Amino acid sequence: MRERPFFTVAAAVVVFAAALTTSLRASAPAATALPPTGSGVSRAVASESNYVGPGSCSAVACHGAIRPAPGSRILQTEYSTWVSQDRHARATEVLANPVSQRMGRILGIGNPQQAQKCLLCHSLDVPAALRGRNFATEGVSCEACHGPATGWLGYHVTNDASHEESVKRGMYDTKDVVKRTDKCLTCHLGTSEKVVDHEMIAAGHPDLVFELEAFSAAMPRHWSEKTDTDAYKPVRTFAVGQLVHLRASLDSLARRVKSPIWPEYAALDCFACHHGLTRAADSWRQAQGYEHRARPGLPQLQVSRYLTARRVLQAWEPPAAPELDAVMAKLQIEASRLSVRSDEVASLATQARAIVDRGINRALTSMATPEMASSMLRGLFADAPAIAERGERAAEQAAMAIEVLSTAIAKSRGQDPAAMQGTFTELFQQFESPSSYDPRKFSAAMKKAESAIPIR
Ligand code: HEC
Numbered sequence: 001m002r003e004r005p006f007f008t009v010a011a012a013v014v015v016f017a018a019a020l021t022t023s024l025r026a027s028a029p030a031a032t033a034l035p036p037t038g039s040g041v042s043r044a045v046a047s048e049s050n051y052v053g054p055g056s057c058s059a060v061a062c063h064g065a066i067r068p069a070p071g072s073r074i075l076q077t078e079y080s081t082w083v084s085q086d087r088h089a090r091a092t093e094v095l096a097n098p099v100s101q102r103m104g105r106i107l108g109i110g111n112p113q114q115a116q117k118c119l120l121c122h123s124l125d126v127p128a129a130l131r132g133r134n135f136a137t138e139g140v141s142c143e144a145c146h147g148p149a150t151g152w153l154g155y156h157v158t159n160d161a162s163h164e165e166s167v168k169r170g171m172y173d174t175k176d177v178v179k180r181t182d183k184c185l186t187c188h189l190g191t192s193e194k195v196v197d198h199e200m201i202a203a204g205h206p207d208l209v210f211e212l213e214a215f216s217a218a219m220p221r222h223w224s225e226k227t228d229t230d231a232y233k234p235v236r237t238f239a240v241g242q243l244v245h246l247r248a249s250l251d252s253l254a255r256r257v258k259s260p261i262w263p264e265y266a267a268l269d270c271f272a273c274h275h276g277l278t279r280a281a282d283s284w285r286q287a288q289g290y291e292h293r294a295r296p297g298l299p300q301l302q303v304s305r306y307l308t309a310r311r312v313l314q315a316w317e318p319p320a321a322p323e324l325d326a327v328m329a330k331l332q333i334e335a336s337r338l339s340v341r342s343d344e345v346a347s348l349a350t351q352a353r354a355i356v357d358r359g360i361n362r363a364l365t366s367m368a369t370p371e372m373a374s375s376m377l378r379g380l381f382a383d384a385p386a387i388a389e390r391g392e393r394a395a396e397q398a399a400m401a402i403e404v405l406s407t408a409i410a411k412s413r414g415q416d417p418a419a420m421q422g423t424f425t426e427l428f429q430q431f432e433s434p435s436s437y438d439p440r441k442f443s444a445a446m447k448k449a450e451s452a453i454p455i456r
Pocket residue numbers: 004005094095097099100101103104107112115117118119120121122186187188189190191194195196200205206207208209
């Protein structure tokens with residue numbers, strides 16, 4: 001994960017003041033827009049599915065314990081973990097920092113702490129009509145992922161409460177890994193309503209990069225991963241996360257290519273434009289040639305999610321992998337044209353999506369095996385030179401996948417993943433200065449990693 005500033009406790013006071021202003025703003029009629037689709041906001045009767053805010057979960061006997069409750073399936077430390085370690089708790093606060101404030105000026109949206117454009121992803125942004133009495137917007141809090149709580153809050157603390165029944169009462173089903181990934185991606189990739197585009201990136205917003213298991217570990221997880229009955233469960237979670245991420249990025253492309261703003265630079269390979277120049281004789285780009293685009297010198301589509309996920313697809317649904325490759329080859333050429341045929345691109349993206357769907361269904365209905373895990377890992381190492389040439393983002397996505405997979409494999413064999421830490425540190429050093437990323441160095445680091453990571 002990238003280096004980020006550390007937030008002090010003193011700054012939390014600012015958040016509180018900011019939250020007050022935002023909730024005042026939100027109670028104005030103008031803010032009572034419909035909830036964004038795909039955000040998991042139930043449109044059921046408002047009184048049954050209001051949002052209560054994280055304060056209602058924070059009691060020591062509920063989710064605010066300091067130490068995990070002995071013998072309990074639920075850790076009960078979830079709130080403590082979120083408030084003290086999880087960046088989501090500070091998500092509204094960052095809208096007050098100098099980078100955000102400058103972003104607000106560049107984009108002409110005023111104070112980002114009051115701009116819907118930002119709050120959509122940086123707070124528990126729900127319509128005023130759905131807010132309970134002690135509701136607070138600040139932070140990406142519990143209900144941003146677990147759904148509006150008034151429908152299930154009382155029920156879920158009863159002795160024989162079941163997850164299924166809580167879901168019926170409006171809890172979002174984060175146990176379903178497809179739904180879980182889609183939920184993360186509403187903010188970590190975006191939807192038609194929640195958008196991070198190149199205009200925002202140029203104004204200072206970080207580019208959105210995601211990998212389900214790597215990001216869950218970084219949150220960090222406030223739940224325990226139960227692998228006693230299935231040691232390879234994290235491998236399957238990884239696979240589903242990869243394929244759902246690819247599917248969502250295809251949907252995003254189909255949407256963007258049809259919008260008035262195309263080429264949308266955030267969908268292209270960033271470092272096709274943002275790289276330093278060398279003497280012609282030293283240029284790795286010229287040495288590699290300009291495949292995968294309509295003409296030399298055009299920026300190419302960013303395919304970081306595809307290049308890693310195709311190895312996942314190959315392990316789970318082998319016949320689908322060459323079919324996906326064929327569609328993606330055409331899609332990349334079509335999407336690179338400056339005067340794009342948007343119907344053609346959208347149709348190819350839809351075809352690719354249907355193939356990815358088959359992989360998702362397969363991953364959901366079969367168990368991960370040690371062979372699958374090592375075949376994905378071996379495949380990624382074999383692809384390293386090809387992935388390396390497709391740019392920094394592609395390499396970064398592959399590196400995250402390698403770390404997640406080899407960690408999962410080590411754990412399932414009862415080995416200590418910490419032994420591989422040095423290897424990953426070296427791998428991730430390749431991304432510290434992305435504009436001067438060098439595929440030859442990345443390939444070399446991958447070779448080294450391959451020999452350091454035990455693959456059966
Ligand atoms: C589509 C959802 C989305 C929207 C809309 C959005 N953001 Fe973000 N923002 C994110 C995510 C996700 C991250 C974390 C990215 C990462 O680290 O991978 C982030 C990170 C940031 C960061 C870096 C935080 C840090 O700790 O360094 C800043 C600053 C920021 N956003 C400001 C804004 C501002 C200002 C706006 C409105 C103009 C905005 N964001 C709109 C999703 C969004």
